[in-house]
Amino acid sequence: MASNNDSIKKTIIVALSLCLVCSVFVAAAAVGLKPIQNANKDLDRKRNILSAANMLDTSTSVDEVFESIETRLVSLKTGRFATDAEINQAGIDVATYDQQAAAKDPALSEVLVNDPASIKRRAKFATVYLVKSDAGIDRVILPVHGYGLWSTMYGFIALENDFDTVIGFGFYDQGETPGLGGEVDNPNWKALWEGKKIYNDQGEAVIQLAKGGVDSADPQAIHKVDGLSGATLTSRGVTNLVQYWLGEEGFGPFLSVLRSEGDQ
């Protein structure tokens, strides 16, 4: 006697079996691909650091160029490189430290009272990248982040060894609208940062985006970069986050120490 394959019971069994098999495949793919995803994420981070520092070289692999960069942790409280005692006490490893993850960990972060970058809390230790020559530090690359209109934007800014002049700036993770705020990723806009100065004569971080574009006759033009058209709110976010991270409550004290004492 032929069995009835159209019965409700059989339909449900087939559907459930299919779901089970597919979910096993999806889960296996997610777990199996995780190491590759992490490796790609790491590679992308390195590429963005090198790009900000103007060190990308198409003839050499990113990993190879990155070997010439020294990774250090800075205590944002003291404005100095984190000591071994501080690192041990915090139970972190410089090689694997993830500043973004640390900012969410109450033990490794602090709530911000003054919060112009709208990040709510920040990690106590920041990862900085140094390019050195025989003469000492050649360039420094600093991580910065802050809220735009829709998203927290994460980027790197690279400075020359006057710790004031910008070499390059770019975001590696942002969710602003493509064509509007998303233009923070436009290479033409990023190129406008090169040669700009962060600090005024009083040592205040005054670099900012100028609505409607920079007037070259403006005496402050050296501290200004064209704002993004149709994206006033993202532009304001960029100004706020750069001024915050390079200011007195961000990397300002650390950069002052580098200026006066060099590599400690």
Ligand SMILES: Cc1cc2nc3c(=O)[nH]c(=O)nc-3n(C[C@H](O)[C@H](O)[C@H](O)COP(=O)(O)O)c2cc1C
């Ligand atoms: C769909 C949509 C997406 C938008 N995305 C952004 C954005 O990413 N960043 C931004 O600053 N403004 C964005 N805006 C525009 C702002 O809402 C706001 O109108 C604008 O920033 C203010 O004026 P502006 O034209 O002087 O820049 C968007 C608007 C719409 C309708």
